[in-house]
Amino acid sequence: MTQDTFPSKLLENAVTEFAKLPGIGKKTALRLVLHLLKQEKEEVHRFSSSITRLRDEIRHCKICRNISDTEVCNICSNNSRDHATICVVENIRDVMSIENTQQYHGVFHVLGGIISPMDGIGPADLEVDSLIKRVIEGDVKEIILALSTTMEGDSTNFYIFKKLKDSGVKVSMLARGVSIGDELEYIDEVTLGRSLINRQLFEQSLGQ
């Protein structure tokens, strides 16, 4: 699509802005923009102010670094949760995924990424120091590492483990094994091998 086919500079600007979003090409951007153009003005204003307000007013919880509307997030300020267990995740989406399982009642710590020398991200770029500080200063019993099962995730796990191993805090990580619903023939060898080594007692699996 060449530039000069746009009948309007305003339209072109809006399409260009939309096309900057991940996974949105020029054609989709045009479709979305023309959809918005057909909506009532108030509707469109509500759309754009929801974005600017989010960007301008959002805060990060001073305890766990999750995004929050308040200084301390809902989870950290919830007294019925187990504040002695901290689940370490990469980003906000992971917090939401774990919350959706409804299996976790502890609190979180959002690193804001994982150690990735290829992308120039080291421990100093992440919320690792604040995690260590939180563990040392607080009454923490267990750290659950819930990072991606990639090389970068593993390096980050190991880095945090090393930093905490003398603190007396239990460091655990998510169970690795066969996904629920997986057919055996499609599972990669590493996962299958690991899940053989870490096999569980059948009675134990019934209890979960």
Added chain:
Amino acid sequence: MTQDTFPSKLLENAVTEFAKLPGIGKKTALRLVLHLLKQEKEEVHRFSSSITRLRDEIRHCKICRNISDTEVCNICSNNSRDHATICVVENIRDVMSIENTQQYHGVFHVLGGIISPMDGIGPADLEVDSLIKRVIEGDVKEIILALSTTMEGDSTNFYIFKKLKDSGVKVSMLARGVSIGDELEYIDEVTLGRSLINRQLFEQSLGQ
């Protein structure tokens, strides 16, 4: 995804607004919103103001009803174009598609839809009267109907044709036939039948 898993009302609002866009589900909306959250404030403001400005400031060309930043659009105000030939299209996107072919040098008329009794859209809801007026009052030689090849498109074509048949203006429509690149075995029978009836001289096709 249940409501209470959102760590922030602001985030939830933005995701809800994004998820109203066609083809954008809750998961994609979240991904887009978190992407915007990572951008600079100015970048996000540029994004949202491009949308609101478009909605607030856009106009429709008083001649062809295409969207435009000015009272008369670029195409209608371009003297090097053939103002005696009007191509009738359903919407703005069709204008852009035809402009992209670089094969058309006349002007346009944007109906804003097609006649569709199922959706309660009649001729009065479309820019049909303004088209007839334009043809009768102006120095128009040919009307090219470039609507969808659906039943609704055909009804609209026929409606316009009937209105114009006594005006002395030539009414043509887009050629219907086999698409360039189509394999014969996959073409539907109606298209194939029509393209047999309307077969062209081979020498003629070379000239195109």
